Amino acid sequence: MEDDLIAMALELLHGGEQAVGNLTSGGTESIFMAVKTARDWARAQRPDIDRPEIVLPYSAHPAFDKAAHYLNLHVRRIPVRDDFRADPQAMAAAVTGQTIMLAGSAPCFPYGVIDPIADLSILAQERQLWLHVDACVGGFLAPFVHQLGYPVPTFDFQLPGVYSMSADLHKYGFAAKGASTVLYRDDELRQYQPFACDVWPNGTMVTPTFAGTRPGGAIAAAWAVMHYLGVSGYQAK
Numbered sequence: 001m002e003d004d005l006i007a008m009a010l011e012l013l014h015g016g017e018q019a020v021g022n023l024t025s026g027g028t029e030s031i032f033m034a035v036k037t038a039r040d041w042a043r044a045q046r047p048d049i050d051r052p053e054i055v056l057p058y059s060a061h062p063a064f065d066k067a068a069h070y071l072n073l074h075v076r077r078i079p080v081r082d083d084f085r086a087d088p089q090a091m092a093a094a095v096t097g098q099t100i101m102l103a104g105s106a107p108c109f110p111y112g113v114i115d116p117i118a119d120l121s122i123l124a125q126e127r128q129l130w131l132h133v134d135a136c137v138g139g140f141l142a143p144f145v146h147q148l149g150y151p152v153p154t155f156d157f158q159l160p161g162v163y164s165m166s167a168d169l170h171k172y173g174f175a176a177k178g179a180s181t182v183l184y185r186d187d188e189l190r191q192y193q194p195f196a197c198d199v200w201p202n203g204t205m206v207t208p209t210f211a212g213t214r215p216g217g218a219i220a221a222a223w224a225v226m227h228y229l230g231v232s233g234y235q236a237k
C-alpha cells in the first residue's frame with residue numbers, strides 16, 4: 001500500500017524513473033526527514049561546512065524551524081516580494097558558504113501562493129544547494145487543477161534543482177489524519193534518510209523515517225481513499 005501511494009504521488013509530481021519516497025505521519029515529519037537527509041548529504045558532500053544554514057522565504061512553514069532546532073541547523077528567513085512569493089534574488093544574496101539548503105512552498109500556508117520554484121531551482125543548481133519544495137498543501141491539489149486546464153506554474157521534479165518534496169495525503173489527498181509523503185529525486189539522495197543502529201543485543205535496526213513501529217491505519221485509509229476517488233474523483237473535488 002505504501003508503494004502504491006508513493007507511486008501515485010511520484011506520478012502526479014513528475015518524479016522520474018529514479019524517484020523514490022516514503023510515507024510519514026504528516027507534513028512536519030516529511031519536512032523533518034527532508035531536512036535531516038539534506039543535512040547528512042551536506043556532511044558527506046561539503047565536510048568543510050561547520051555551521052550549516054538553511055535559507056527560507058518568510059512564508060515557509062514553522063516545521064522547517066522545528067526540524068532545524070532538533071537537527072542543530074541555523075535558519076535564515078528572507079522577506080517575500082510584494083506579491084507574497086519568495087524573492088529568489090534576496091534569497092541568492094542570503095546564501096553564504098555555510099548554506100546547505102533552500103526551500104520554497106507550493107503553495108505556502110499563510111498566503112496560498114506558489115513560490116517561483118523555477119528560479120529557486122536555478123539558484124540551487126548554481127550554488128550546489130539542496131532545494132526542497134513544500135507541497136504539503138498543493139501536492140495532491142495543484143496537479144489536478146493543472147489537469148483541468150488552469151494555469152499552475154511548474155513546481156515539481158520537472159525542475160532539475162528540486163531534490164525533495166513533501167506532500168500531505170491528509171490535506172487535499174482527502175485521507176484520514178496521519179498520512180504524508182516525503183519524496184526524493186533519486187535513491188542516491190535518499191540514502192542519507194534512514195537511521196541504522198547496531199549497538200544493542202538484537203543486531204542492526206534500520207528505520208526509514210522518524211517512527212519505529214508505524215500505525216498502518218492511516219496508510220490503509222489513505223490507500224482506500226485514493227482508490228475510491230481515482231483521478232476523476234480528485235479532479236471533481
Ligand SMILES: *Cc1c(COP(=O)(O)O)cnc(C)c1O
Nearest residue numbers: 026027028061108109134136137
Ligand atoms: C500543513 C502544512 C505543513 C505541516 O504539516 P502537518 O501535517 O500539520 O505536520 C507544512 N507545510 C505546509 C505548507 C502546510 O500547509
